Amino acid sequence: MEIAPAAGGEAPGAPSAAEGFAAAAERPAVHELGLLLRAAARLDRAMDAGMRAECGLSHTMFEVLLMLARARGEGIPQRELAEGLTLTSGGTTRLIDRMEQAGLVRRTPSAEDRRITLVEATAQGAEAFGRAAEVHARIVDRLFLAPVAEGDRPHLLTALRAIVENPEA
Template sequence: MDATTRQGDEAARAANSPRVRDFGLLIKAATRLEQRIDTALRRECGIGHTMFEVLIRLCRQPDEQVSQRELADDLTLTSSGITRLIDRMEEAGLVCRVPSPGDRRSVLVEPADHGRTVFLQAVAVHSQVVERYFVTPLARDDYVRLTDSLGEIHKALREG
């Protein structure tokens, strides 16, 4: 067996390894679920999944105001990416920018009344898609184990 064939065999074994396969399944499932959610939110509410994520963050507490930097960190977006997103959301009447009382250089973002209305509609759509494709396919015990395990993975990634 020549070196090229041996390297090809090694590469095939690596590409088909359980860790690569299992992680690939996780990514594919998450990506497809996010696509389904995004499609449903756009069709039913006129917003994409990323805008929905911003509204989730802004609606967690009554009268919530969050800096764009915090939003960028929460959503793993660049500062220019979050600025463009908030620009579009502000133009759509979903959010408002307000001056930060503690720092004149900083601007806070809060949900607009229309944003709260759209968010409540979007939560219902999101819940239907998640129920259908994330919850229903699993037995109750499997679902609990999965979500517990995802929580542990998230915790390990935050700490590491």
């Protein structure tokens, strides 16, 4: 499969390869998506640094505990956690191993299907989540909400939901 056309053979009057390369980088959609991705990465880095410094949890560990808190005491299959975190199966296993060693979660076999391992928060994990949720809220307020005018927030959230809920994604 050829990714780019072969060098040379440009039609007279057509933009050069360098011009086409630069023009592709200047498309508004490229800039706009880049802004979204840079904003998300910046927020993620700030969240991770703040939670590590104040709670000893990575942002990804917080996300696991958040999913478990939303499950209201029901264990979540480890595979489902992997999908929610967009981690590989191996990456999720290593993360849950570290969280289990830290006393934040425990694995239990599913009563309905012994092939499934459920992950649930421990009391220590719930306590750590409570502390981390306060740090999370402060960082969200400072870095996500404060820079956006209050009147623009509903539009921003509507747009983000539309992206997340797009059935074509």
